[in-house]
Amino acid sequence: MTRVAPGERARGIERMLREAAPSALAVLARRIGDFDAAEDAVQEALIAAAEQWPRDGVPSSPRAWLVSVGHRRWVDAVRRDAARRAREDRDAALDPVDPDRAGVAASRDDSLALFVLCCHPSLGRPAQLALTLRAVGGLTTAEIARGLLVPEATVAQRISRAKYRLRAGGARFRVPDAAELPDRMAAVRQVLHLMYTEGHTASAGASLARADLSAEAVRLTRMLREATAADAPWRAETDGLLALMLLTDARRPARLRPAGPGGPPELVPLDEQDRSLWRRDLIAEGTALVEHALASGGPGPYQLQAAIAALHDEAPSTDDTDWPQVLALYELLRRIGPGPMVELGWVVALAMVDGPDAALRELETVALEPALAEHFRVRAVRAHLLERAGRDDEARAGFAEAARLALNATERRYLEGKPGG
Numbered sequence: 001m002t003r004v005a006p007g008e009r010a011r012g013i014e015r016m017l018r019e020a021a022p023s024a025l026a027v028l029a030r031r032i033g034d035f036d037a038a039e040d041a042v043q044e045a046l047i048a049a050a051e052q053w054p055r056d057g058v059p060s061s062p063r064a065w066l067v068s069v070g071h072r073r074w075v076d077a078v079r080r081d082a083a084r085r086a087r088e089d090r091d092a093a094l095d096p097v098d099p100d101r102a103g104v105a106a107s108r109d110d111s112l113a114l115f116v117l118c119c120h121p122s123l124g125r126p127a128q129l130a131l132t133l134r135a136v137g138g139l140t141t142a143e144i145a146r147g148l149l150v151p152e153a154t155v156a157q158r159i160s161r162a163k164y165r166l167r168a169g170g171a172r173f174r175v176p177d178a179a180e181l182p183d184r185m186a187a188v189r190q191v192l193h194l195m196y197t198e199g200h201t202a203s204a205g206a207s208l209a210r211a212d213l214s215a216e217a218v219r220l221t222r223m224l225r226e227a228t229a230a231d232a233p234w235r236a237e238t239d240g241l242l243a244l245m246l247l248t249d250a251r252r253p254a255r256l257r258p259a260g261p262g263g264p265p266e267l268v269p270l271d272e273q274d275r276s277l278w279r280r281d282l283i284a285e286g287t288a289l290v291e292h293a294l295a296s297g298g299p300g301p302y303q304l305q306a307a308i309a310a311l312h313d314e315a316p317s318t319d320d321t322d323w324p325q326v327l328a329l330y331e332l333l334r335r336i337g338p339g340p341m342v343e344l345g346w347v348v349a350l351a352m353v354d355g356p357d358a359a360l361r362e363l364e365t366v367a368l369e370p371a372l373a374e375h376f377r378v379r380a381v382r383a384h385l386l387e388r389a390g391r392d393d394e395a396r397a398g399f400a401e402a403a404r405l406a407l408n409a410t411e412r413r414y415l416e417g418k419p420g421g
Helices: 006-032 035-056 062-083 085-092 110-118 125-135 141-148 152-168 181-200 211-226 235-249 280-295 301-314 323-336 340-354 356-366 376-388 392-405 409-417
Strands: none
Touching: 006 035, 006 062, 035 062, 035 152, 062 152, 125 141, 125 152, 125 181, 141 152, 141 181, 181 211, 181 235, 211 235, 235 280, 235 301, 280 301, 301 323, 323 340, 340 356, 340 376, 356 376, 376 392, 376 409, 392 409
């Protein structure tokens, strides 16, 4: 700390606060990802500075001090919100679900009702997803951020501000009206899909999968389907989501193989899997669901993803897969349900139809998507395409870079095991 003479202390502190506050606000806004929250954090830091600096002296870097204290106060606020979560969830569960309202039947399991109720209409879709995944789905803030492809701080702020908005507006978790149900169901499906995705391939950690989480997502999706009237307009997409989960889960027995005595299991990519291990019962159920859903009207994103999964599951090998049809389905999916991972899937399908060079050219544009800037899957796809194109030196560098960015230990070991990885 740099000491300031007593006679000049007040004026010096005022000047330094005035000069440091704007730049501290800019730093916190970038770090937190929410201007209002950053402004509140800076105000908290300014109050602390006004109390501490006259007593302890002005720090050598006022801006750094404000940023550090402001960020710490923001983190404390997020933690306080987390501590209130259990009480809020208990309050949310108090409202009964009317079995005759708007085509959604009551269930003895309150989990599904909480999913529907937490997707509150006073919140935007991003806030609905973040709040529901955290409060009801049980995912951590970091897991939600990786699933949504946004910074962790952004998710934390969405959760905090969603709770504040619900409290400030006096919103109650009530049974949705018929007019609200289509949007509520869309949000619930997205939450369940993100839950399943995190369970099927954990975004970080020592294990490839979290079987308990993906199984819970399947269970709740089955319940959602059973609780939905057969003629409800959102039933087909729910069928599509369940089909997608089942068709993906069918490959689980072949995804890992023993690495040797005492070694961790190894990831087996789709084109190397022993397809005789795939669960034919799940493939049959999932295929029947998606066929029925597609026949009921215009396809939705989950129906299209399930149709792609069915083409993979029904093919005897990767080479025998109907790749032109897969590519056509991705083209349609890009129009009605676009997203970064959809784009990556389209690039892979394009490579199988038009060759790796054409796919590499398209990947350059796809990789410009901000959400994919530091995602290991972009590097992994590029490395595989370079390997197929015979550009081995570039492929080795690509696998090494993908391995460096991968947070799941099983996926990282697989990439490290590639030539030069």
